[in-house]
Amino acid sequence: MHPSDPLKNILYVDLTEKEFWVEEKPELFQNYLGGTGVAIKLLLEECPQGCDPLSKDNPIILAVGPLTGLYPFASKTVAMFKSPHTGNLGESHCGGRNAIALRMAGYGAVVIKGASETPIYLAIHGDKVYFRDASALWGMQNSFTVGRIIRENEPNAGFRSIMRIGGAGEKLVSYACVTSETYRHFGRLGLGAVFGSKKLKAIVISGRRSLPIKDKREYCRLYDEIYHKAIESEVMKKYHDLGTAENIMPLNKLGALPTRNLLYSQLEDAEGISGETLASQYLGRRLACSHCPIGCIHIAALREPYEDEAYFYKTTMISYDYELIYSLGSMLGVSNAHDLLRLIDKVETYAMDAMSAGVTLAWATEAQRQGLISERETNGLKLEWGEAEEYIKAIDLIIKQPNEFYQALARGVEYASTKYGGGEYALSFGGNEMPGYHTGPAAHIGFLIGARHSHLDNAGYSIDQKTLIEKQLSPEELVEKLIEEESWRQILSSLVVCFFARGVYQPRVVEETLRVTGFNIDDPKKLGREILEEKYRFKTREGFNLRNLSIPKRILETSSAIGEIDGEYIRRSIEYAEETLIGVKG
Amino acid sequence: MRLAVVDTDRCIGCQSCMFACTRRQGETGFAHSRINVRSKGGMERGFIVVVCRACRDPPCSKVCPTDALKPRDGGGVIFDSDRCIGCRNCQNACPIGAVFWNEEINKPMICIHCGYCINYCPHGVLTMEET
Numbered sequence: 001m002h003p004s005d006p007l008k009n010i011l012y013v014d015l016t017e018k019e020f021w022v023e024e025k026p027e028l029f030q031n032y033l034g035g036t037g038v039a040i041k042l043l044l045e046e047c048p049q050g051c052d053p054l055s056k057d058n059p060i061i062l063a064v065g066p067l068t069g070l071y072p073f074a075s076k077t078v079a080m081f082k083s084p085h086t087g088n089l090g091e092s093h094c095g096g097r098n099a100i101a102l103r104m105a106g107y108g109a110v111v112i113k114g115a116s117e118t119p120i121y122l123a124i125h126g127d128k129v130y131f132r133d134a135s136a137l138w139g140m141q142n143s144f145t146v147g148r149i150i151r152e153n154e155p156n157a158g159f160r161s162i163m164r165i166g167g168a169g170e171k172l173v174s175y176a177c178v179t180s181e182t183y184r185h186f187g188r189l190g191l192g193a194v195f196g197s198k199k200l201k202a203i204v205i206s207g208r209r210s211l212p213i214k215d216k217r218e219y220c221r222l223y224d225e226i227y228h229k230a231i232e233s234e235v236m237k238k239y240h241d242l243g244t245a246e247n248i249m250p251l252n253k254l255g256a257l258p259t260r261n262l263l264y265s266q267l268e269d270a271e272g273i274s275g276e277t278l279a280s281q282y283l284g285r286r287l288a289c290s291h292c293p294i295g296c297i298h299i300a301a302l303r304e305p306y307e308d309e310a311y312f313y314k315t316t317m318i319s320y321d322y323e324l325i326y327s328l329g330s331m332l333g334v335s336n337a338h339d340l341l342r343l344i345d346k347v348e349t350y351a352m353d354a355m356s357a358g359v360t361l362a363w364a365t366e367a368q369r370q371g372l373i374s375e376r377e378t379n380g381l382k383l384e385w386g387e388a389e390e391y392i393k394a395i396d397l398i399i400k401q402p403n404e405f406y407q408a409l410a411r412g413v414e415y416a417s418t419k420y421g422g423g424e425y426a427l428s429f430g431g432n433e434m435p436g437y438h439t440g441p442a443a444h445i446g447f448l449i450g451a452r453h454s455h456l457d458n459a460g461y462s463i464d465q466k467t468l469i470e471k472q473l474s475p476e477e478l479v480e481k482l483i484e485e486e487s488w489r490q491i492l493s494s495l496v497v498c499f500f501a502r503g504v505y506q507p508r509v510v511e512e513t514l515r516v517t518g519f520n521i522d523d524p525k526k527l528g529r530e531i532l533e534e535k536y537r538f539k540t541r542e543g544f545n546l547r548n549l550s551i552p553k554r555i556l557e558t559s560s561a562i563g564e565i566d567g568e569y570i571r572r573s574i575e576y577a578e579e580t581l582i583g584v585k586g
Numbered sequence: 587m588r589l590a591v592v593d594t595d596r597c598i599g600c601q602s603c604m605f606a607c608t609r610r611q612g613e614t615g616f617a618h619s620r621i622n623v624r625s626k627g628g629m630e631r632g633f634i635v636v637v638c639r640a641c642r643d644p645p646c647s648k649v650c651p652t653d654a655l656k657p658r659d660g661g662g663v664i665f666d667s668d669r670c671i672g673c674r675n676c677q678n679a680c681p682i683g684a685v686f687w688n689e690e691i692n693k694p695m696i697c698i699h700c701g702y703c704i705n706y707c708p709h710g711v712l713t714m715e716e717t
């Protein structure tokens with residue numbers, strides 16, 4: 001690391017005492033780079049074993065990496081915390097402007113401890129930290145409004161990030177998210193509820209410093225190589241053109257698009273919510289994270305009439321992505337783009353994880369159809385596939401929580417199904433709701449053994465589509481592949497590079513960036529594996545056990561893109577993962 | 587030649603141009619960027635690109651008490667750092683906010699219309715133009 005690189009500075013904030021201080025930890029960054037690597041070390045240190053995720057003891061760690069501010073696509077911040085959703089490792093990644101803002105404020109990481117008694121928001125402007133009264137903002141359900149107000153109140157437009165919660169975070173919905181720059185999220189595993197439990201409505205962070213460069217010529221050469229490779233690559237073009245929504249039609253064709261709580265893996269009229277339809281009828285703008293020339297963020301313009309007056313309209317700008325189209329579209333049998341966008345907007349307003357919300361509602365729909373719950377529980381709602389109006393009301397009720405049923409839905413599908421039954425079709429993996437890939441066993445094994453139970457941990461869906469579709473792999477071979485991918489991704493998320501740019505950040509390029517930024521890492525792959533094992537160390541410490549994982553029956557019943565999935569194969573894979581990752585023999 | 591902002595509606599807010607400007611100066615980050623991209627009050631409304639537009643008769647130059655900013659052929663100004671006393675008159679005179687401030691040395695930073703950043707704007711927002 002360059003000796004004057006401010007990456008080594010960690011900002012500690014104590015919300016209880018309203019104090020802050022900076023500690024320099026160059027070695028931590030030298031050894032673990034930043035992002036995931038540094039955050040997991042800090043989490044192991046700061047999070048007391050067995051702590052209640054919604055207590056003041058649970059720390060929030062935000063970390064960026066050595067490439068942030070130096071190379072394109074290093075545009076994400078890693079958040080780590082103990083998840084109120086799974087009761088275990090919480091890690092989520094967010095784009096927008098927070099990574100650049102944090103780095104330009106002069107830090108590599110921020111550790112937030114304690115809890116405030118009254119609502120506050122934090123304003124971090126370079127080396128100044130302010131604890132601002134947020135009493136007037138508390139109770140404000142709409143995360144857009146919160147952003148708008150803070151935007152007006154704080155300086156440094158263009159150099160800042162505003163991360164905030166909406167109603168879901170305040171109401172401690174265990175899958176509440178934190179929204180940044182209106183359209184990006186720390187989406188999964190409930191960081192929003194951790195904010196809520198600390199009475200922390202928002203964090204605004206800004207900075208505009210410069211960062212040193214050792215060898216200017218080498219730096220610029222490598223910058224150009226990365227930049228041009230990305231701009232000219234087909235994959236990146238795809239992300240810019242239709243965005244991740246492009247995947248709806250191909251996955252549907254393959255029979256991999258989870259539909260109606262995965263009773264099916266194809267949606268008859270998927271075209272209605274395809275990337276193509278959304279782009280041609282609704283796309284209003286495309287945006288980028290700071291320092292990403294691609295710009296995969298797609299914003300739809302939804303024009304709706306007011307019912308009480310003719311010629312009176314409102315236009316809402318709504319961001320859409322594959323995962324939201326799956327979870328609030330196909331999963332709920334919604335195949336009309338207008339309805340889908342209204343649902344997305346609802347979830348976004350309250351700032352909750354769309355995947356968890358959609359999968360939970362899909363389970364509730366099936367449970368109601370089966371008579372496990374009735375209108376008594378649903379407060380009179382009749383949840384039915386494709387009925388967006390009812391779902392919109394249900395989301396309001398998840399926030400209001402008028403009865404035990406909605407309190408249960410606010411804790412996700414695993415909790416709700418334990419209480420009301422229907423566990424066979426509760427699509428939960430390690431406590432986290434299913435992502436939108438029913439491609440084959442690799443995807444599901446990936447969700448189960450991935451440290452975050454996310455499709456982005458190890459991209460099992462890609463192994464299904466590229467390898468398993470052609471040939472069989474033994475459970476051992478498959479798990480080795482998944483772990484290898486997840487290990488490598490620890491390097492990318494420690495640097496912190498957007499996973500969409502992984503094609504550009506191949507091992508050689510990564511090694512060169514490390515060299516140019518003055519990091520001495522002998523074997524990045526080995527370090528990636530070590531970071532993954534550290535994450536597993538935390539998981540095990542907090543009671544996670546691969547052997548206790550339940551496999552939702554539904555995934556074995558509905559044919560995937562590569563046919564029926566064998567439960568025994570999944571079990572053997574998990575056993576092998578346990579042997580490899582934790583050293584426990586089956 | 588001058589740097590021209592052709593169409594801000596094509597801007598995706600990636601700030602690659604800002605990083606290019608400081609890279610050209612041998613560093614990275616934002617401290618010394620002479621171009622700024624910020625949202626029009628929320629990302630949903632798109633972006634504003636703030637940069638010197640190479641005025642023919644630059645107001646910043648007119649208010650400089652020490653002649654540190656001389657009109658440049660083709661528009662804009664040439665800055666003579668030695669003459670500058672850091673009074674900020676130029677900054678106050680620029681109606682579009684394109685006079686940025688170097689806090690370390692207490693002097694203005696204004697685009698020199700070198701054109702480096704346009705190579706890093708992938709969406710045709712910036713271009714070089716004859717004046």
Ligand code: SF4
Binds near residue numbers: 637696697701703704
């Ligand atoms: S033209 Fe040159 S000086 Fe002006 S903003 Fe672009 S890179 Fe900076």
Ligand code: SF4
Binds near residue numbers: 712
């Ligand atoms: S490089 Fe182009 S698209 Fe990106 S912020 Fe600058 S002007 Fe906008």
